[in-house]
Amino acid sequence: xYTSYYRQRSSGGRRAEETPIETQREATDVRMFPSYxxxxxxxxxxxxxxxxGSYGAxxxxxxxxxxxxxxxxxxxxxxxxxxxxxxxxSTPIPLGxxxxxxxxxxxxxxxxxxxxxxxxTPVEFSRILLDGDRFVEVHxxxxxxxxxxxxLLIPKSSGKGDRAMVAAIRDIIRKxxxxxxxxxxx
Numbered sequence: 001x002y003t004s005y006y007r008q009r010s011s012g013g014r015r016a017e018e019t020p021i022e023t024q025r026e027a028t029d030v031r032m033f034p035s036y037x038x039x040x041x042x043x044x045x046x047x048x049x050x051x052x053g054s055y056g057a058x059x060x061x062x063x064x065x066x067x068x069x070x071x072x073x074x075x076x077x078x079x080x081x082x083x084x085x086x087x088x089x090s091t092p093i094p095l096g097x098x099x100x101x102x103x104x105x106x107x108x109x110x111x112x113x114x115x116x117x118x119x120x121t122p123v124e125f126s127r128i129l130l131d132g133d134r135f136v137e138v139h140x141x142x143x144x145x146x147x148x149x150x151x152l153l154i155p156k157s158s159g160k161g162d163r164a165m166v167a168a169i170r171d172i173i174r175k176x177x178x179x180x181x182x183x184x185x186x
Contacts, residue, residue, distance in 0.1 A: 003143045006038035021079060028079045031089060033139070041144070045073055045108060045136035047126035049153050050185065054133055059153040062140075064101075066148035070141040071101040075111055077137050108136055151181040 006029075008014035016022065029037035043062065044052045051059035075081060075097040086093055099107040112128045120128075129136060152173075157163040170182050 001143050001145050004041045024079045028082050041140040043138040046130050057155045061151045063150045067140050068101045072139045073104045074098050074137040149180045156184045156186045
């Protein structure tokens with residue numbers, strides 16, 4: 001079972017990170033999800049499955065059916081947004097920057113529109129949608145389990161040790177019958 005950062009922290013499974021962004025994250029989350037911020041898990045909207053690079057090189061891709069009824073998307077990282085657009089805690093978060101999962105494409109298109117042209121390819125749109133630490137933030141209410149994952153993306157292994165690790169991951173996934181596809185990318 002994968003639970004939120006807050007649930008991991010309160011259970012002792014994860015240590016609180018004493019960084020300025022973590023302090024701001026909790027204040028922002030309480031503001032965005034009053035009385036239930038501890039139930040929210042975070043992800044990034046991606047067309048190709050690759051995640052936010054600063055979060056790590058590997059990405060787990062969730063099955064839409066596992067999250068569609070309990071997920072919203074937000075214009076960008078909510079901490080960055082609130083710091084820039086509505087820094088005072090008493091200022092409400094403006095409407096129009098959050099959307100339910102079924103209409104995520106509309107929010108993504110509205111965000112990407114200034115950078116798109118008629119000849120934009122899916123690869124270019126994918127890069128515009130998730131570029132470094134610029135992305136559409138995904139908010140998932142509640143935990144998810146191993147059946148929620150569709151695939152695991154791992155950078156193409158270069159060394160013998162990396163190849164052995166990827167082989168071991170594939171073996172564990174197969175032996176446990178997880179049904180998660182493992183894809184390497186360059």
